[in-house]
Amino acid sequence: MAEEQRDLISDRGSGVLNVGDTQRSGLGRKAAFSTLSILVALLIVGQAVTIYYVYQQSGQISKLTKTSQNLQLEALQRKLPANAKPVNKMKMAKANTPLVMSALHPAPFEDFSAKAPASNKTEDLVKHVLLQADPSKMFPELKDNLMDNLKRLRSTMTHVDWKSFESWMHKWLLFEMAKNPQSEDRKAVPAAKVLTKCQAEATFGTDLVGHFRPQCDENGDYLPKQCNFTTGFCWCCYKNGTKIKDTDTREKLECPGE
Incomplete structure (x- = not known):
C-alpha cells in the first residue's frame, strides 16, 4: 500500500515538471519570434528611409542639372548679337548642340597656341591672345568711319558690355588728355x-x-x-x-x- 502511494506521488511530480517545461518552451519560442519580427520590421523601415532619401537627392540633382543647362544657354544667348531674332529654347538647343558641347567641353589651350596669328600687326596679335583665352569671342568688321563703327559696335553689344566699353573709352580719353603737351599760350619761352x-x-x-x-x-x-x-x-x-x-x-x- 505504501509503495502504491509513493508511485502515485512520483507520477504526479513528473507530470507537473513536464507541464512547466512545456510552458517555458512555448514562452521562449514566442519571445524569439517577437524579436525576429522586430528586427525584420526595423530592416524594412531602414530600407524605406534609405530609398526615400536617395529619391529626394536624385530630384535635387536633376534640378541642379537643369538649372546649370539653363544658365549655360542664357550665357550663349547673351553672346549673340543684340539684333538677332529670338528663337525657341528647344529649337536653339537642337540647332546649337555642337556649340553647347564646345562650351561644356572646351578644347585644350594647347590646340589654340599652335595656330599662329594672321600677321605681326598689333591688332592680329591681340586677337590671337583673346581667342586663346576664349575661342567664342567675335570681332565684327569695322570698315566705316569712327561714328558709324561705334554705332555698329553698340548694336552688337549687350547693355552691360556697352556700358563697360563706355567706361573704358572715358578712361582712355583722360589718359590721352594727360599725354598731350600744353597749349601754345602755356609753353615756356626758351x-x-x-x-x-x-x-x-x-x-x-x-x-x-x-x-x-x-x-x-x-x-x-x-x-x-x-x-x-x-x-x-x-x-x-x-x-x-x-x-x-x-x-x-x-x-x-x-x-x-x-
Missing part, C-alpha cells in the same frame, strides 16, 4: 643763349679800322693764339682772354694748347 665774353666781343665789336676781334673756339673760350690782323701782332693768352706777358710778336708764334 631762354636766350648766353654768350661768353669772347663770343660777345667777336659778335658785337665795332667795325672801326684797327679794332681787335678775338677768335673763339667751339666752347666760346679764347683761342690760345690771338692776332690783330690790322697791326700784324700776335700773342698767346689763356682761355679767359688774359694775355701772356712778353708773347707779342710779328714773327711766327706757337702757343701752348694750339
